[in-house]
Amino acid sequence: MSIPKAKHLLFVIHGVRAELPAVRNLVDWVRAKGHTVTPRITWERGDAERFAMDGGRGGVDTVVAIGGDGTVNEVLNGLAGSDVPLGIIPLGTANDFARQTGIPLDADSAMDVILHRAPTRIDTAELNGRRFLNVSTAGIGAEATAETPADAKEALGALAYAITGVRKLAELQPITARFEAPGFDFESRFLVLAVGNGRATGGGTLLTPKASFVDGLLDVCVVEARARRGFARLTLKLRKGEHLGAPGVRYLQVPSLRVHADRPITVNVDGEPNEISTLAYRVHAKSLRVHLGTTPG
Template structure:
């Protein structure tokens, strides 16, 4: 039996599929408790409480029930609370994009299957990214792409899902402005104007766009992608390919590097998005926190060779 604590975004409190998943796993013998968020800060507080319950032996798996922002908040707060060795984390994907869940092989249309992964699969120890004092699990974006994520209409996201980000980006490409910045990483330096950047622990953002298509979440490295400034006539085509095909669609245009740390400075304010949470900055240091958190994943290419060996933990079955 596994004792699960779900931290559920308040908007999903009445979700019939979630209720069915909880009932199903309880019938199968697992202990499933649910805490529902009501206001800002609840998810982090509940994650800390769940870690304390894990220390007492009452919780084995802490599940983030929501979108990428909820996953970030729960996982980050759980990591900060220093979970005991046998405490692991899972995902119940209930957001618009569910970018990390999709790339991590978590079923986004079957809540019972997703919860069963958290209860019964092996947990893999994954890396966590950190920008200044804030963690990110998946991808940090900067420049135009981060603005699109923030400015996409919530109703459009509800109706169209990830396609809403693509439509918003294409309709606002004329507003596309570049930023100036200086990047440094291990054995790498680049300076100039750029339209967009991504730093990936995971691979995709913005509703399924693979911005860092080769990133791994257990290699101790972050993947940096920079799209340099383009002439006005090139922008629409490049943006359309980026939004439609991801970074692979503009491979000849982008600058890439893989490093355990990345530093950025600028004289201009940069719009940044951390797993769906906006921020503004003129400088940051991104670092990879290696083997930071045990997480239950589906079948995914995010894991490097040998990930089924010493880098994974047994499922948290309790007698």
């Protein structure tokens, strides 16, 4: 393997993760290899986006997000419109984007990817003016994510989402919405909505299994209302990505989508919940340079 040239790396580190010995050792290790490391530690929402924006304008070679999906999402938005590459050290609960793109979950190995592999151009998605990398969900999955306690996620990882999801089955409340996309216009009472730039969310659930980070399209899965027992059976297929073609499941591949819900609903974007009633999605083809462990499909 060739020796990489010296780089100036901006490390945007989630405040909780900054105390980990592995993170502190990583800074020392990268500096020992001759690279310049500027660490910035986040303490509140918006810090990571601001740090990334400043880094993109300040001439750094790469902005490295160190944390979970929320940290990565903020850094992505800070880099919107910039050609500065994104590197990821995945230290979150689910790390769905990293798992899909071959980014190691070990900090040192993930850093090797950033130092030794050239960045790849991939698509990003947008919801109401905010970029996201992976999957946006509404309905039961989004509510489960929003209601899963932080300490449960820390202790149980992705299993915590599944436990909350089982509890939410007892509270099934369909959402009525109108869907508008190129070639599509329909109304649905749905339980689950997923809009995917990537395939998996919530620790590996394949809601949009045909999605690609490089096809210039968003994959949309709508699971329409059904009885509790029928939905419980379908969740097993949803987990494995085997739900396409099942009764009451719509699957679209479109460059944009508008959803008009009958009330404000919980919408999850890269692990972060929001309350929205009108959802405007679009894809930005090949808009991000990112260091990946594998070539995206």
